[in-house]
Amino acid sequence: MxxxxxxxxxxxxxxxxxxxxxxxxxxxxxxxxxxxxxxxxxxxxxxxxxxxxxxxSLDDLFLAVFRKGAEANLERQRKALASENPMRALWETATDARGTALLMEFMALANHRKEIRTEIAAYAERYRESQLTALTVILRARGFDIDALSPAMMSVAISSLGATLVNESSLGITLGHRELAEFAEDFVRLFEGKPWTRAMLPPRPGVEDPA
CATH class of the missing domain: 1.10.10.60 (Homeodomain-like)
Structure with a gap:
């Protein structure tokens, strides 16, 4: 044998x-x-x-899944921040349906697994710190006043608004989504050197508002 x-x-x-x-x-x-x-x-x-x-254990498996996804997201964010149009790339990352849906499952799981909750918190801090540092550089380079337009606020807003659009869409909720998507598109346009087309916020200094 x-x-x-x-x-x-x-x-x-x-x-x-x-x-x-x-x-x-x-x-x-x-x-x-x-x-x-x-x-x-x-x-x-x-x-x-x-x-x-x-x-x-099953928790070890869940942690492996989360860690693999977390590292992939961190790498994707690094590439987005280093791209020619970082704000657009960040918004596209924030509105990625698969990644957001999986993160929501882990957040639900975290209510019952302390180790998962700790892992999510550690990852979120790494993700946001990296984004915050890059956003500070990006905003300053494009002439924005970071006291008036806080990079920390921008970081939270991008993540939160993106997750809201994805999660509500998965439930069939779409009221207000078009308007928010249009606003996000206009904001992204500022970072691409294009004119601001809506009156919801003042344009960046040096960029004329065609309206």
Missing amino acids: SAPRKRRRGEDSDTRDQLIEATAELMLEEGYAGATTRRVAAKVGVNPALVYYYFP
Whole structure:
């Protein structure tokens, strides 16, 4: 009788990644309660015992999913802030439906898992600190008064408004969304050197309002 074949390191990494991705998909499709060990294993096509080989508990699996998504979001934000049109890229990141939906599931899960709550708070601080530093540079470079238009306020506003649009849309709520999207578009235009087209806020100094 031959000895069991040892798993290769590459196979371990691939299987682990598949389990993480399957968990994320189940959370998006059915909520975090639907991401059980058995269902994750079935989605990948492996024995449930193999899930525990990689993740001793379901919380360990959830944390792995969150951390992978968090690192991806931080990298996406770094690229957005370094892009030619950082404000537009930030708004597109904030209104990403998949990422926002998954974060909402983790926030719901955090009500029952202290470790998840701690992880979300630590990630949010890293994300916002990075954004705040970059926004300060971006606003100053484009001639905005950061005392009147606080980078911290901008950071919270971008994240909050983006999440609101995505979450309400998923529920079928759309009242006011068009107006907010138009306002956001006009604000983004200022950072692209284009004229302000609405009268909700004064234009940046040096940019004429065609109205």
